[in-house]
Amino acid sequence: MTEMRLFTNQLSGPLPLTLSNLTNLVLVLLADNQLTGHLPDLCQSKKLQDFQIFDNNLDGPVPKGLRDCSSLISLGIDKNQIEGDITKSFGVYPHLNDISLSSNKFVGRLSPKWGLCQNLTSIDFGHNMIEGSIPSDLGELKNLAILDMRFNRLTSEIPPEIGKLSSLYWMDLGSNRLSGQIPKQIGQLSNLEILDFSSNLLSGKIPEEIGNCLKLQSLHMNNNSLSESLPGSLGHLASLQSMLDLSMNSLSGPIPSELSKLEMLMFVNFSHNQFSGGIPISIASMQSITVFDVSYNFLEGSVPNGIHNASAEWFLHNKGLCGNLVGLSPCDLQLADHRRKHQKIILPVGLPMLVATISIVAGVVALLICRKKASKSTDDVSKGGVFSVWSFDGRMAFEDIMNATENFDEKHCIGEGSYGSVYKAELQDEQVVAVKKLHAGDEEAHDEEIFQHEIEMLTKVRQRSIVKLYGYCSHPRYRFLVCQFIERGNLASILSNEELASQFRWERRIALIRDVAQAITYLHHDVHPPIIHRDITSRNILLDVDYKAFVSDFGIARMLKPDSSNWSALAGTYGYIAPECSYTSLVTEKCDVYSFGIVVLEVLMGKHPGDLQAFHSSLEDQFLLEEILDERLPQPEAGEEEVRRCISVAFECLTPSPKERPTMLKVYRDLSI
Ligand SMILES: *[C@@H]1O[C@H](CO)[C@@H](O)[C@H](O)[C@H]1NC(C)=O
Ligand SMILES: *[C@@H]1O[C@H](CO)[C@@H](O)[C@H](O)[C@H]1NC(C)=O
Numbered sequence: 001m002t003e004m005r006l007f008t009n010q011l012s013g014p015l016p017l018t019l020s021n022l023t024n025l026v027l028v029l030l031a032d033n034q035l036t037g038h039l040p041d042l043c044q045s046k047k048l049q050d051f052q053i054f055d056n057n058l059d060g061p062v063p064k065g066l067r068d069c070s071s072l073i074s075l076g077i078d079k080n081q082i083e084g085d086i087t088k089s090f091g092v093y094p095h096l097n098d099i100s101l102s103s104n105k106f107v108g109r110l111s112p113k114w115g116l117c118q119n120l121t122s123i124d125f126g127h128n129m130i131e132g133s134i135p136s137d138l139g140e141l142k143n144l145a146i147l148d149m150r151f152n153r154l155t156s157e158i159p160p161e162i163g164k165l166s167s168l169y170w171m172d173l174g175s176n177r178l179s180g181q182i183p184k185q186i187g188q189l190s191n192l193e194i195l196d197f198s199s200n201l202l203s204g205k206i207p208e209e210i211g212n213c214l215k216l217q218s219l220h221m222n223n224n225s226l227s228e229s230l231p232g233s234l235g236h237l238a239s240l241q242s243m244l245d246l247s248m249n250s251l252s253g254p255i256p257s258e259l260s261k262l263e264m265l266m267f268v269n270f271s272h273n274q275f276s277g278g279i280p281i282s283i284a285s286m287q288s289i290t291v292f293d294v295s296y297n298f299l300e301g302s303v304p305n306g307i308h309n310a311s312a313e314w315f316l317h318n319k320g321l322c323g324n325l326v327g328l329s330p331c332d333l334q335l336a337d338h339r340r341k342h343q344k345i346i347l348p349v350g351l352p353m354l355v356a357t358i359s360i361v362a363g364v365v366a367l368l369i370c371r372k373k374a375s376k377s378t379d380d381v382s383k384g385g386v387f388s389v390w391s392f393d394g395r396m397a398f399e400d401i402m403n404a405t406e407n408f409d410e411k412h413c414i415g416e417g418s419y420g421s422v423y424k425a426e427l428q429d430e431q432v433v434a435v436k437k438l439h440a441g442d443e444e445a446h447d448e449e450i451f452q453h454e455i456e457m458l459t460k461v462r463q464r465s466i467v468k469l470y471g472y473c474s475h476p477r478y479r480f481l482v483c484q485f486i487e488r489g490n491l492a493s494i495l496s497n498e499e500l501a502s503q504f505r506w507e508r509r510i511a512l513i514r515d516v517a518q519a520i521t522y523l524h525h526d527v528h529p530p531i532i533h534r535d536i537t538s539r540n541i542l543l544d545v546d547y548k549a550f551v552s553d554f555g556i557a558r559m560l561k562p563d564s565s566n567w568s569a570l571a572g573t574y575g576y577i578a579p580e581c582s583y584t585s586l587v588t589e590k591c592d593v594y595s596f597g598i599v600v601l602e603v604l605m606g607k608h609p610g611d612l613q614a615f616h617s618s619l620e621d622q623f624l625l626e627e628i629l630d631e632r633l634p635q636p637e638a639g640e641e642e643v644r645r646c647i648s649v650a651f652e653c654l655t656p657s658p659k660e661r662p663t664m665l666k667v668y669r670d671l672s673i
């Protein structure tokens, strides 16, 4: 026997010792079972190349045979309880392509010998207890694309040789004890897309050179001791999209106005630093901004008008910021205050000024009293247990929603989801929201707390192509979620409508596929802990008037108990579930990848691909595009290349083995070439 594929079953107990007698094994896939006992030695005759036994309950040390298994190409023993000194447990593997040891109990230091595994593209050692410094020899790994060392106990400085990792696109060294300055060689990482140095002991200046990492999409350096002013070169990072988190440092000086050049950036957190001066007016021009938190700094002056979605909380606890937002002191009041302090100089015009000041103050006080009253009534409601999590701007109230939907009258119902009905609600302030009324559940009180915590987390998720969840309401009779309202409805209904489908042109479809890929990538790779959607289908992808995609209902599936009448097999919708996900309760990110593959085919074909087995074999090697593409559109001409790429990515997503299925990050990259 050369190959053994038993992954994703319910095998339990220890592996038989006689397995070691199989001396011709090349490939062993035992991942995702409930195996216990020690790791077997399957490499006595140095033929083993691919060994995946992640997601089990194995413990004990790494057998000597594996240490000396120089034939290895891919090793995945992550998510077990394997222990031992990492230096002594592993040798040199000249052919090794990827290795994952994450979420085990390895101790000890990183050996410089890893630098000899020249073919390595991916190192995942996260969530262990590895200590000591990062060896400079790692810089020799010219093919390394992923370096994940998060949640260990690494100390010392980040070696400058890290700049030699020219293929690196993902570096996560978060939650360690790294100290010293960030090496300026970081600027040589021209392929870097995701960088996380958060929660370490790094100090000194953020190097100017970071501005050379032109592909950077997400940057976490929060919770360190970084100081001095921010380099204006941050403004060069035009790809920066999901995150710029520099909170909890000692950064000072002004907020550079160059920041406003980052047109795609959605999330900025500069809170808990020592920034001073004013907020550049140009910040208001950043269209994608959904969070711009500069609270707990020494900023002063006025908050520029028109910052997208601005919330007063982002500006609190500063030296003196004023502005038009509810909760901030208005600027004219501060101005008046300021003038009063300089009374002597303006005494000649003092009297009318004083009258004006008094009337302004009186006006504001009256306003505040009114506000207080208004918010008090909301408070009363919340004391009655109606509101549970409410991250919206406070203007909305339970009554408002009840009025807008006329107590959930059917005529406001716009659809049925797997766990309830969706209503469209136009609130008093003309804001339109989608309200999802959940089926009356029998959740016990203690579940509610977890549920609320989860919802709170989900309300913090911000990405352009993800439907925003504003909050959640619980009432003895109703439980509902309040979300962003997206005009055109879901992808499935558009594809089944002749007229809409024919307007849904190829470039729009390709853009939708990319946006959805990016949104899922964000949920899997940029959110901690990652969020698995579990129910990616054409019904959960909504389109706005411009046919731009919004993924909805993420993370909800996990929290709601399946409702027997409305819940299709476990979680997820039949026809979209990966093979392994329908048989086990263990759901991983790879389930979403599979469902995404189905959605891609559905978008291109105009209908669900149906029975994949049959579909696959009929298309085996070569196929004619016109045989499968949506006939309601003319054949793509210029876009043919892209359509083909989407199809081949979709097939990769549908790989039966979850381990061999690509990650969403890879999928998104492949789609973005
Ligand atoms: C197989 O392995 C077992 C245990 O290691 C050993 O006792 C036995 O002799 C082996 N059998 C053969 C046929 O080699
Ligand atoms: C390294 O990887 C490349 C490409 O996958 C392969 O062609 C080459 O043989 C590998 N080298 C070794 C030493 O395995």
Ligand SMILES: *[C@@H]1O[C@H](CO)[C@@H](O)[C@H](O)[C@H]1NC(C)=O
Binding pocket: 222, 247, 248, 269, 270, 271, 272, 291, 293
């Ligand atoms: C910004 O970061 C601080 C500290 O890390 C955190 O407490 C706060 O919630 C963050 N702001 C937002 C809007 O997420």
